Every structure is written in C-alpha cells, then in structure tokens.
Amino acid sequence: MRRFRFLRDPDPAAIGDSFEAFLRWLEGPACLFISGADDSRCRAFVTLLHGNEPSGARALWRWLREGERPAVNLVCIVASVTAALTEPLFTHRMLPRARDLNRCFRPPFDDAQGRLAEEILELLRLHRPEAVVDMHNTSGSGPSFAVCTFPDRQHDALAALFTGRLIISHLDLGALMEISDHRCPTVTIEVGGRLDDAAHRCAYEGLCRYAAVEDVFAAGIRERGLERLADPVRLELRDGVSLTYAPRPCAGHDITLRPDIEHHNFGSVGPDVVLGWTGGVASRLFRAVDAAGSCAVDRLVRIEDGELRPAQPLKLFMITTNAGIAQSDCLFYAVADDGQPIAA
Ligand SMILES: [Zn+2]
Known part of the structure; x- marks a missing residue:
C-alpha cells in the first residue's frame, strides 16, 4: 500500500497544468502543508476520500496555482489519488474489493483502507487543526450541503462558509466527521454532483474563504441563515x-x-x-x-x-x-x- 507523501509549500509552477497532471504529480495519497500568515494555528482540508468525487481536489489544485498564502497553516490531505487515476478517470469510488474509505475511521484498521484512514487520523492528531473540512461530491446531481454530527455554533459557522444547508446526523458509520468535538469541529461538505460546474465553483469559492478568513467560526454565519435538517x-x-x-x-x-x-x-x-x-x-x-x-x-x-x-x-x-x-x-x-x- 502507498503511504502518504508529504509536500511542504509546493511551487505553484510545479504542481501541473491540469487537474489530472496535479494528481499524477501527487502519485498517491498526499499531505500538503501550506504555511500561513499566522503559523501558530492550523486548519485541515481533507478531500478525495472517494476517487470519483474530484471537486475538492480540483479546487485545491486551482487554489494552489494562485499561490495565495492562507491566513493560518493549512494541512491538505488528498487521499484516494490512485483510485481517482484508475481508468476511466474519476469513476472509482475506491479500488475494486477495497472498503469505502469514509467508513474506515474507526477500528479495526487492519486492511489497506483501514491503515490509510488511521494514517489520516494520525496526521490530524499531529497537526491539531482548529477545524477540519472533508469535501465530497454527491453521487447524483443536486445542491450543496454540509453534514456534521455535533450541532453547535462553530459547526454552523464552518458549514456556512461553504453552503446554506446543514444536516445534523448521529449515524454511526465510521465517517471522518464522526471524530468531531468542540476542540476540533469537523464538517463534511457535499458540494454537489461530480460533473456539475456549480459543484466545482462551490468547492473552489468555499476553499478560498476557508483559507483566507481570519476566524472561521465568525465568518459565514452572519451572512445567511442556515437551513437545518435533523437526524x-x-x-x-x-x-x-x-x-x-x-x-x-x-x-x-x-x-x-x-x-x-x-x-x-x-x-x-x-x-x-x-x-x-x-x-x-x-x-x-x-x-x-x-x-x-x-x-x-x-x-x-x-x-x-x-x-x-x-x-x-x-x-x-x-x-x-x-x-x-x-x-x-x-x-x-x-x-x-x-x-x-x-x-x-
Ligand atoms: Zn464521498
């Protein structure tokens, strides 16, 4: 199994002229560390847990090409690069016979997907982010929404940076967002269908806000009311x-x-x-x-x-x-x- 590759402050000119080239450059699961203006804090952006959900990694590629410095350190985890690059491109949620990676964030971690999930959890523990955003595409076409397991003002604010809808779910599935607590608010952002331009735009604009704002917990919530869907x-x-x-x-x-x-x-x-x-x-x-x-x-x-x-x-x-x-x-x-x- 491929372990994570670490890249620190990559040169925007080196990361590839296309999104596909960017993934080929990453080669496999990757952790990119981007130094922020305030390097005493860190936020995490996780994406491509599912290889057929490219909007988040595409947004990251576009954002990295801009060469913007984030407000605080940004740890970006791009997980299922190998599945994404398996032909036909961006159609494999995971490799054949592998478990769904977003059902693997709890023990046992005893297969390849479990070890990948465990490594993501270790990376997050190591960097102690103030917030974690895990970005996905929905399997069908449709509007964007956020999902969290922990309803409070911080999760509302994080969700509102990206979308106008928040689903509060207590389903216990082994998803990454289930690690959430008040020390490390974690939301899943579903930006819409993988073929929707609106989804790519939602991903990119949301990532830009997430990287740029001084205080993620004060930023979005004032601008719009969130529609909440419970349990x-x-x-x-x-x-x-x-x-x-x-x-x-x-x-x-x-x-x-x-x-x-x-x-x-x-x-x-x-x-x-x-x-x-x-x-x-x-x-x-x-x-x-x-x-x-x-x-x-x-x-x-x-x-x-x-x-x-x-x-x-x-x-x-x-x-x-x-x-x-x-x-x-x-x-x-x-x-x-x-x-x-x-x-x-
Ligand atoms: Zn997904």
Whole structure:
C-alpha cells in the first residue's frame, strides 16, 4: 500500500497544468502543508476520500496555482489519488474489493483502507487543526450541503462558509466527521454532483474563504441563515433485493425507481408523488432505522397498487440514481417536511 507523501509549500509552477497532471504529480495519497500568515494555528482540508468525487481536489489544485498564502497553516490531505487515476478517470469510488474509505475511521484498521484512514487520523492528531473540512461530491446531481454530527455554533459557522444547508446526523458509520468535538469541529461538505460546474465553483469559492478568513467560526454565519435538517433516516435495501431505474415498471427487478427521482433532492415530496414501482411488501424490501433504533420503513414509504410513494410529507436528499450505491449504501436520506426528525 502507498503511504502518504508529504509536500511542504509546493511551487505553484510545479504542481501541473491540469487537474489530472496535479494528481499524477501527487502519485498517491498526499499531505500538503501550506504555511500561513499566522503559523501558530492550523486548519485541515481533507478531500478525495472517494476517487470519483474530484471537486475538492480540483479546487485545491486551482487554489494552489494562485499561490495565495492562507491566513493560518493549512494541512491538505488528498487521499484516494490512485483510485481517482484508475481508468476511466474519476469513476472509482475506491479500488475494486477495497472498503469505502469514509467508513474506515474507526477500528479495526487492519486492511489497506483501514491503515490509510488511521494514517489520516494520525496526521490530524499531529497537526491539531482548529477545524477540519472533508469535501465530497454527491453521487447524483443536486445542491450543496454540509453534514456534521455535533450541532453547535462553530459547526454552523464552518458549514456556512461553504453552503446554506446543514444536516445534523448521529449515524454511526465510521465517517471522518464522526471524530468531531468542540476542540476540533469537523464538517463534511457535499458540494454537489461530480460533473456539475456549480459543484466545482462551490468547492473552489468555499476553499478560498476557508483559507483566507481570519476566524472561521465568525465568518459565514452572519451572512445567511442556515437551513437545518435533523437526524435523517436512511432508506436501505434489504439483502438480495434487486433495483433498477426506469420510467416504467421493469419486469425482472424487485423495485423500479424513476430515473428522475434525484430531482426531489431537498424538495418536499408528499404521498401524491410516485417514486417508483414494486410488486413487493415495503417491510421485506427496505430497512430503515430511526434515531431511537425503531424501524421507520412504514413512516417513509408505502406501496399502493404497485406504486411506491412517500408515506407522509418528507424532505429527501442524497438520492442516488446509481443502483450499485443504492444497494451498497442507501437509496436516500429523509427527514420530515419541516426539517425535523421523522416522528415515531
Ligand atoms: Zn464521498
């Protein structure tokens, strides 16, 4: 396995004329240290945990080319360079048979991905950043949002540097943001789809603010109100349930979802909306557990005459239209229409 390569204050002329050249120059997992005007403090920027989510690393390349000096030291960790550079470029979330790196930030660290995650945690411990931002693209197209596990004013301010939406999640998945506490506020920023220009722009402009502001915890929050979405529930597929995306029911699959389902990202959907079709029974097709540990499937979806609909007015997000991700991760996240947790 490749260990991290360390680069300190790289020459902007040396880092490559294109984003792809930049990644080839990094060769593998890399930690770039950029000296700040105030070198008594440090912030961390982590990105490319998933090789198919290039906006954060692209923003970093662009920002490094400008040769700007950050307000405080900036530690930039670019993780899945090898997966990103595996053909076809930027399509591999991780290498074949590897675990999802953003599910590996807790023991055991006993495989290649686990050791990479452990090394990232060690780098963060070593540098004691005042804040950590972990930047991703969403699997589908859609607006930007932040996710944190720890709701307080500092996390609000960090999120607001990048986006207008904050999801507060207590899901325990082994994600990097779960290391967060009041000493080291950590947010995940999902800038939008990997092919969206708006996502690249959100990543770059957010990184510029994050690097430039004197006080990250005072900067963004004054400018705009954050929309908060609390304790989302994941709708997952049960093992062995097959799924496809098509504009009409597909024989040979347990569930067909509409290919335009991702248009509902962050919008409100009620029981009048048809999400897809199935001949099955909701409780045998899906799994969903609320924050109290109770099954929430019947509060999320219902099946009527073979049509799959929301069981009540909901706000859905991180809707995927990739059957592989739907099967290995989840179909979508949901909160009540008003952003509150789905009531029992
Ligand atoms: Zn990701």
